[in-house]
Amino acid sequence: MVSAAIALAFLPLLVTLLLRYRHYVLLLYRAVLLRWLRDRLSGVPREQRAFQYVLAHAVPGDPRHVLLAFDQWGHRREHLSNLGPRKGRIVERLVQERAPRAVLELGTYCGYGTVLLALGLPPGARLYTVEADPQHAAVAEKVIRLAGFGEDTVELIVGPSEEVIPRLKEQHGLLRADFVLMDHWKRRYLRDLRLLETHDLLAPGATVLADNVIFPGAPHFLQYAKTCGRYRCKVHRTSLEYFRAIPDGIAELTYTGPR
Template sequence: MNKRDHMKTSVQEPPLDYSFRSIHIIQDLTSEEPRTGLRPLRHSKSGKSLTQSLWLNNNVLNDLRDFNQVVSQLLEHPENLAWIDLSFNDLTSIDPILTTFFNLSVLYLHGNSIQRLGEVDKLAVLPQLRSLTLHGNPVEEEKGYRAQEGTMSPAIALAFLPLVVTLLVRYRHYFRLLVRTVLLRSLRNCLSGLRTEERAFSYVLTHALPGDTGHILTTLDHWSSHCEYLSHMGPVKGQILTRLVKEKAPTCVLELGTYCGYSTLLIACALPPGGHLLTVERDPRTAAVAEKLIRLAGFDECTVELIMGSSEEVIPHLRAQHGLHQAELVLLAHQPRCYLRNLQLLEAHALLPAGATVLADHVLFPGAPRFLQYTKSCGRYRCRLHHTGLPDFPAIKDGIAQLTYSGPG
C-alpha cells in the first residue's frame, strides 16, 4: 500500500483512545490498553496502529516529554497524525513537539492550564490545522483570544460529517444519558416546579411499604428505570457497598453525599447492632428528601444522623460538634472533583484510623483521576477498583474504588 492509499484508509480508522485513563506521563501509554469501540483497531504486521487519530483527553498530563518516541511505538505512520485530543489535562503550554506533525488538522487543547496567548503562535507552521480549541484555559481571558482560536470552515465541517456520525453512534449511551439527566430533567423540573428527587419521593410514598427498606430501595430503582433517571447508586453498586459494610462491621460510618438517601439506606441496613452513620449533604432540598426517606424506612437519629452543609466545612467540626472521633468506613459519593480535598481533610483531622476503609463512587465516570493518582502514589493506601456500569446504562463503565488506609506514617 502506498502512502496516499494508506492516508485514505487510516482517515476512516477509529481513534487510538486513551481517554479517562488517569495517565500522568506519556510513557504510561506503552503499558495502557486503549479503549475499545464499535469497530476494532487495525494494526500493521509490526503490531502498530494504522489510525490517524490519538485521543488523550481527561487525563492528568502536565507535559509531553517523550511524546514523539512513544507515538512512534504506537502508530505505524506517526507523521500522518491528523487529530490529537489533549483536552482536560494539566498542560501549561503548547509543546513544540506538536508542530512537527505537519498533517495535523484537528488539535483539542480545551480544559488545560495554558496561560499565554503567544503559545498559539507556535502552531502557525502547521499548514493543515483547521480546528483548534482553547476554551477553558486561563488564556481565554486575554484580549484577542477569540480572534486567535481556530474555527472550522463549512467545507471542512462537511468532510468531518461521517466522523461525527460515527462518534454519535459510538457514544450513543452517553448521548441518551445526557438527554435523560439534563434535557428531560430540566423540562420536567420547569413544568412541575419539583425536582426529580422530590418527584421520586412522591412515587415512593404511594408505591412503597413504610418501614420496609428493601421495598423502598426497589421502588427507587423502578422509578429510575421506568420513570425518570435518578443518578443514584443502583442495585449493582449497592450489592458491593452492602457486602463491604457487612464484612468490615464498622461501628461508625461517614458518608459524604447523601443525595436522595439510597446509599444511606443501604449502609444503615448493613450496620452492626449499635452502629452509627453520619451522612453529609450540602443541598437543602435534596437533604429534605433524604431525611424523609430515611425516617420512612424506620431509622432514627441514633442510627442515621443527617448533617446539612458543605463537606469541606463540616469535616473540620465533626469531632467537636458531632462526636465523631474516627470513622472506620467512609463513603465518598458526592462530587468526584471534591474527593481528593475531602480525603486530605479527613487525614489532616485524624478522622481515619489505621485500617479504615474508604469507598469512592464514580471514580471512572465522570471520573476522579487526581484522587486516584494521589491514593496510588502517596503510599498510605492499598487500592482496589470494583468495575461496574452506571445504573440503567451498563455500557457506560464506572467503578467504586476501595481504599484501605495504613496510617499517617
C-alpha cells in the same frame, strides 16, 4: 452547494459518532434535558418527584423496598445519581464484611446510599451522613425515616463537607470513622480525604469507598490514593448507575495509617 457538499461529507462521521456514543447521548438526554423540561413543566424538582414515586410505591419501614422503588424510578423514569443496584451490591457486601461501628457518608443526595449503608450496619453502629444541599437533605431525611431508620442510627448533617468535617468530633461525637463512602462532587474527593487525615478521623484499617472514579472520574484522587503511601487501593469495575453500557467503578481504599 459547497456547504451542502461539506455537510454531506461529514454525515457518515456524525452518524458513526452518534452510534458509538449513543449511551452517553441518552444519559445527557435523561439526566439533563429531560430533567430541565420536567422541572419547568411541573415546577417540582426531580428529587422531589422521585420521592413522591417512592412514597407511593414503597412499603414504609422496608429499606429494600425503598431502594427497589428508587431503582424502578431510575430505570423507567429519570436518571438519579444513586449508587444503583449493581454498585449497591458491592457496597453492601463490604459493609457486611467490615461490620463498621462508625460510618461516614459524604453526599447524602436523596438518601439511597444512606439507606443501603444503614441496612448493613451491625447493632449499635451509627451512620453520619453529610449533604451540602438543603433541598436534597430535606428529601433524604424523609427517605431515611420512611425506610425505618431513626436518629439513633442515622444522623443527617446539612452543610458543605469542608465545613462539617473539621467539627465532626466536637459537635457530632464522631471520633474516628472505620468506614467512609464518598459520593458527592468528584472534584472534592481528594480535598475531603486529606481533611479526614488532617483531623485524624480515619481509624487504622478504615475502608474508604469512592463512587464514580471512572465516569465522570476522579483522577487526582486515585493518583493520590495510589502514591501517598497511606492506603492500599483497588478499583471495583462496574457500570454507571442505570446505564450498564457506560463503564464506571468504585475505588476501595484501606487506610494503613500516616506515613
